[in-house]
Amino acid sequence: MLKKFVFWFQTNYNLNRSKVLIIIPCYNEGQNIVPLLNELKPLSFENTDFTILPVNDQSTDNTLALLKKNSTNFLNLPNNLGIGGAVQSGIKYAERYGFDYAIQMDGDGQHPPSEVPLLLKEALHSGCDICLGSRYMKWEGFQSTAMRRLGIRVLNTLIRLTTGQKIYDCTSGYRLFNRRAINLFAEYYPDKYPEPEVIVYAKLKGLKISEVPVFMRDREGGESSISGLSSLYYMIKVSLAIAFIKLSFVFTKK
Amino acid sequence: MSFIQYISIGTTLIFLFIVFRLVVKKQLREEFSIIWILSAILLNIIAFWRDSIEVMADFFGVYYPPSILYIALFLLIIIYCLHMSILLSRQRNQIKNLSQEIAILNEKIDALNLKNGEAE
Structure with a gap:
């Protein structure tokens, strides 16, 4: 009887409802952003309020105009900060307005909003601080090219060697942060190609990371930011960053 | 002279x-x-x-005196460049923080304006 009353009370009076912020970093996503926002509208999960926050990172196309028309709240960065800075501004927003969870989702439509409940469920059940959406746990959906998978494998191994954390898809930009992770990343978040670096940093800071299989689509429009020579640069930059973070923890721990 | x-x-x-x-x-x-x-x-x-170079070269045991001038200047410039890179990194971080702050505050202003029923 009491239990029933508590349940009724909670569902009707918004107590214990968790606030979730969905951060969508956008750089020239004019072709993809409106369908994505429309897809996000019907999103719902038990006892959860969603706020959708696209972050316009000085796009040179009509992204800003589309956001003004289609989105109630969004961030418009005055300088181009790159994906890391864009995501961090969302995280700072989440920290300031007391969100319980922040979910990062790419603006190019590769990450279907229907997978958001999967991430939330995992976070609620396992109590992890960061939950990654991984393409490579089940071999379903968009899998990227062989070359890229190899690169991701190398980075996964590097992360396992430095932190002992087994990761299937360290480059996935589909991830959930809880309050603890939000507080940590409001302080520091890597600038360029942040995804693998964030995992190492969080793990060494003692955060719990888990991974769930999600379905990803091929991009609907626009081009990947990493191709050709820049993929080599990506590998070098990310490996170096991981090595430096590991080093900094080796020196400060003792 | x-x-x-x-x-x-x-x-x-x-x-x-x-x-x-x-x-x-x-x-x-x-x-x-x-x-x-x-x-x-x-x-x-x-x-x-002029002889200061020779005095220094004698002191350090450098065979060809002008080279001591080159190496000193070279080191000085390298150190200064490193100093500049550090400053640049710091400023970049400051600019990043400012940009994020501006974006968050602008969003807040828009939300308040909307609440007060003011058109943009």
Whole structure:
């Protein structure tokens, strides 16, 4: 009887409802952003309020105009900060307005909003601080090219060697942060190609990371930011960053 | 004094003058001007007192005296470049934080305006 009353009370009076912020970093996503926002509208999960926050990172196309028309709240960065800075501004927003969870989702439509409940469920059940959406746990959906998978494998191994954390898809930009992770990343978040670096940093800071299989689509429009020579640069930059973070923890721990 | 000494004294004095002028016109901050003033004074000393290089070379046991000048200048410039890179990194971080702050505050202003029923 009491239990029933508590349940009724909670569902009707918004107590214990968790606030979730969905951060969508956008750089020239004019072709993809409106369908994505429309897809996000019907999103719902038990006892959860969603706020959708696209972050316009000085796009040179009509992204800003589309956001003004289609989105109630969004961030418009005055300088181009790159994906890391864009995501961090969302995280700072989440920290300031007391969100319980922040979910990062790419603006190019590769990450279907229907997978958001999967991430939330995992976070609620396992109590992890960061939950990654991984393409490579089940071999379903968009899998990227062989070359890229190899690169991701190398980075996964590097992360396992430095932190002992087994990761299937360290480059996935589909991830959930809880309050603890939000507080940590409001302080520091890597600038360029942040995804693998964030995992190492969080793990060494003692955060719990888990991974769930999600379905990803091929991009609907626009081009990947990493191709050709820049993929080599990506590998070098990310490996170096991981090595430096590991080093900094080796020196400060003792 | 030889002709080359007049030329080098002249150039270092002009350099010193330019640095002072930049500081006075607020185009160069004082803290950055210190190293330039010091190096100009040092070059001036070397120009006045030619044998100083030989004295130093003798002291350090350098066989070819002018090379000590090159290596000293080279090291100085490298260290200064590193210093500049550190400053740049710090400023980049500050710009990033400011940009994020501006974006969050702008969002807040828009939300408040909307609440008060003001059109943009």
